[in-house]
Amino acid sequence: xxxxxxxxxxxxxxxxxxxxxxxxxxxxxxxxxxxxxxxxxxxxxxxxxxxxxxxxxxxxxxxxxxxxxxxxxxxxxxxxxxxxxxxxxxxxxxxxxxxxxxxxxxxxxxxxxxxxxxxxxxxxxxxxxxxxxxxxxxxxxxxxxxxxxxxxxxxxxxxxxxxxxxxxxxxxxxxxxxxxxxxxxxxxxxxxxxxxxxxxxxxxxxxxxxxxxxxxxxxxxxxxxxxxxxxxxxxxxxxxxxxxxxxxxxxxxxxxxxxxxxxxx
Amino acid sequence: xxxxxxxxxxxxxxxxxxxxxxxxxxxxxxxxxxxxxxxxxxxxxxxxxxxxxxxxxxxxxxxxxxxxxxxxxxxxxxxxxxxxxxxxxxxxxxxxxxxxxxxxxxxxxxxxxxxxxxxxxxxxxxxxxxxxxxxxxxxxxxxxxxxxxxxxxxxxxxxxxxxxxxxxxxxxxxxxxxxxxxxxxxxxxxxxxxxxxxxxxxxxxxxxxxx
Numbered sequence: 001x002x003x004x005x006x007x008x009x010x011x012x013x014x015x016x017x018x019x020x021x022x023x024x025x026x027x028x029x030x031x032x033x034x035x036x037x038x039x040x041x042x043x044x045x046x047x048x049x050x051x052x053x054x055x056x057x058x059x060x061x062x063x064x065x066x067x068x069x070x071x072x073x074x075x076x077x078x079x080x081x082x083x084x085x086x087x088x089x090x091x092x093x094x095x096x097x098x099x100x101x102x103x104x105x106x107x108x109x110x111x112x113x114x115x116x117x118x119x120x121x122x123x124x125x126x127x128x129x130x131x132x133x134x135x136x137x138x139x140x141x142x143x144x145x146x147x148x149x150x151x152x153x154x155x156x157x158x159x160x161x162x163x164x165x166x167x168x169x170x171x172x173x174x175x176x177x178x179x180x181x182x183x184x185x186x187x188x189x190x191x192x193x194x195x196x197x198x199x200x201x202x203x204x205x206x207x208x209x210x211x212x213x214x215x216x217x218x219x220x221x222x223x224x225x226x227x228x229x230x231x232x233x234x235x236x237x238x239x240x241x242x243x244x245x246x247x248x249x250x251x252x253x254x255x256x257x258x259x260x261x262x263x264x265x
Numbered sequence: 266x267x268x269x270x271x272x273x274x275x276x277x278x279x280x281x282x283x284x285x286x287x288x289x290x291x292x293x294x295x296x297x298x299x300x301x302x303x304x305x306x307x308x309x310x311x312x313x314x315x316x317x318x319x320x321x322x323x324x325x326x327x328x329x330x331x332x333x334x335x336x337x338x339x340x341x342x343x344x345x346x347x348x349x350x351x352x353x354x355x356x357x358x359x360x361x362x363x364x365x366x367x368x369x370x371x372x373x374x375x376x377x378x379x380x381x382x383x384x385x386x387x388x389x390x391x392x393x394x395x396x397x398x399x400x401x402x403x404x405x406x407x408x409x410x411x412x413x414x415x416x417x418x419x420x421x422x423x424x425x426x427x428x429x430x431x432x433x434x435x436x437x438x439x440x441x442x443x444x445x446x447x448x449x450x451x452x453x454x455x456x457x458x459x460x461x462x463x464x465x466x467x468x469x470x471x472x473x474x475x476x
Binding site for chain 2: 002003004006007050051052053054064066068070072075078093095097098099100101102104105141143144145147148149150
């Protein structure tokens with residue numbers, strides 16, 4: 001066994017030991033490891049129009065997870081095979097920076113299975129929402145770059161993409177807001193971070209259209225008792241609505257800023 | 266009002282004849298964004314911004330933005346330098362930063378910059394590599410310097426150099442000791458060791474336009 005392997009094993013063992021001693025994700029006072037209550041979201045910081053080269057961009061932080069989104073489009077389709085005669089083609093690419101993972105450096109290539117799956121989920125979420133029939137034969141590219149990872153990939157990608165698409169001025173039916181929720185020992189937790197995700201809590205990610213109340217994405221990779229499904233879904237939906245308030249406020253402030261800057265007075 | 270059919274608006278002129286457009290400005294000793302010929306764009310550096318790394322920084326030169334993250338791992342040293350650790354710089358120029366870049370494996374520009382950064386670290390002896398040694402011939406620290414360009418607006422080389430050096434300046438490593446008995450490297454949970462940079466290179470990029 002090489003030195004690198006043994007080092008890796010030690011890191012894994014240390015993490016496992018620390019996890020086992022902190023298996024209580026929610027303490028007796030109802031506080032989680034990072035001081036939140038069961039139904040509290042992580043702190044959200046978001047800013048649109050951060051990149052000058054992209055048509056639309058956004059930077060969003062949910063707790064310790066940081067994501068940057070760039071939207072290019074509608075522009076000419078790169079490959080003839082992807083041209084759709086009556087709609088725009090939506091292309092989503094997610095890349096994880098090698099230094100973003102908390103444990104070891106992982107050079108996750110763009111064609112990594114998990115990332116492709118998430119990109120496909122994001123694409124399917126936005127396809128019915130973006131008014132693609134207005135831009136036939138063109139392509140809308142959504143690039144997502146995760147700079148720091150602390151759980152909640154799908155939700156932060158969807159939220160960042162929504163903000164970036166609005167910044168790009170691409171017509172959409174509504175905002176799409178996403179949030180995750182899980183169930184641990186009869187407590188329903190909102191917005192799981194990496195430690196909570198790794199501790200085998202069943203996690204459900206939900207994407208919601210806030211005004212109409214429709215769910216556009218429901219994703220879960222673990223097992224959850226069917227009785228728990230409804231309360232978890234409802235809590236996640238509430239989380240989505242809260243995220244919508246934050247995103248909407250940010251967009252309105254940004255537009256106000258733009259008006260003031262472009263006003264001749 | 267009769268418009269001279271050969272007179273274009275500035276934006277159109279810029280798209281049709283970019284060279285001429287630039288030449289007109291330079292002849293007046295000024296550049297399209299108002300800078301003088303030898304003026305740098307406002308540069309900002311933000312250190313230790315990514316907490317999952319051992320060291321990180323974000324650099325902005327005007328609109329060009331580069332995020333640099335350094336992760337440390339243990340590895341066996343190279344055969345002909347058993348006392349030295351090593352640094353592996355790598356830049357990622359992806360379609361997110363500019364429509365010029367296509368998705369896929371690293372293109373020519375990314376590879377050239379990565380190689381130049383590697384040569385810079387070696388030739389300038391920025392870091393004393395023996396300070397990365399844990400146990401001679403058995404275990405050393407290897408620092409992976411990953412740069413991600415998020416916005417490409419020219420002068421990526423200067424931005425990467427600044428990013429790399431400022432990230433190296435705030436790297437924090439754990440104390441590592443090699444245990445003979447078990448053949449394992451044990452590291453403390455606390456990150457207390459900082460790197461001492463021997464030399465700090467600054468880079469400036471100059472271009473020649475039409476003599």
